[in-house]
Amino acid sequence: MSNIAIDIIGYIGAFFISVAFLPQTIKLIKTKNTKGLSLISYSIYQIGLTSFIIYASLIKNIPLLAANAFGTVINIILLTLIIYNLYYNNKDKNNNLTSKK
Amino acid sequence: MSNIAIDIIGYIGAFFISVAFLPQTIKLIKTKNTKGLSLISYSIYQIGLTSFIIYASLIKNIPLLAANAFGTVINIILLTLIIYNLYYNNKDKNNNLTSKK
Secondary structure, three states, rough: OHHHHHHHHHHHHHHHHOOHHHHHHHHHHHHHOOOOOOOOHHHHHHHHHHHHHHHHHOOOOHHHHHHHHHHHHHHHHHHHHHHHHHHOOHHHHOOOOOOOO | OOOOHHHHHHHHHHHHHHHHHHHHHHHHHHHHOOOOOHHHHHHHHHHHHHHHHHHHHHHHHHHHHHHHHHHHHHHHHHHHHHHHHHHHHOOOHOOOOOOOO
8 A cells, every 4th residue: 555545544543533522522612511521531531642742753653643733632622621610610510410409 | 762762652642542531431331421422522533543543554553553442442332332321221311400301
């Protein structure tokens, strides 16, 4: 298989990995529902993304670098929204599940 | 930087990317709450993981292959649980939010 074909597969992967959590971010903005989301998961995911950014730079792999760099942008937004909704926006508690009052 | 050191960074990235969504899976098993989760995100993520598995095999990059292969195992479990809870397990609807009866 030609190098160009291989790179194209890499860029396809990079595209899907980059935009994967955009729908999750949009859903969180709409629903403000963090109940089902795991802050730990997205934090571990960020460590992985960061390690791969360093690794991709060292091995000079552009598809991998692109995937993890764009993935980081969306993941940071998602992490910020989860933390915001968990700690600052009590509205999430009021309009969610039976209230504990 | 030595190749071994670069590979180690790659394997660190692979480890964190692989286990990233384990806490999310465990949280879903415990809470059965799929309200906040985006099925679309985890589906797109799977397309990305699959593309990168093919890409990593073609460029013979083990850390990348490992990250996406293990990541796939957990993502398939998570997708199955989300679909199961969304379509088969009505209990999620009963013990969640005000009932619509």
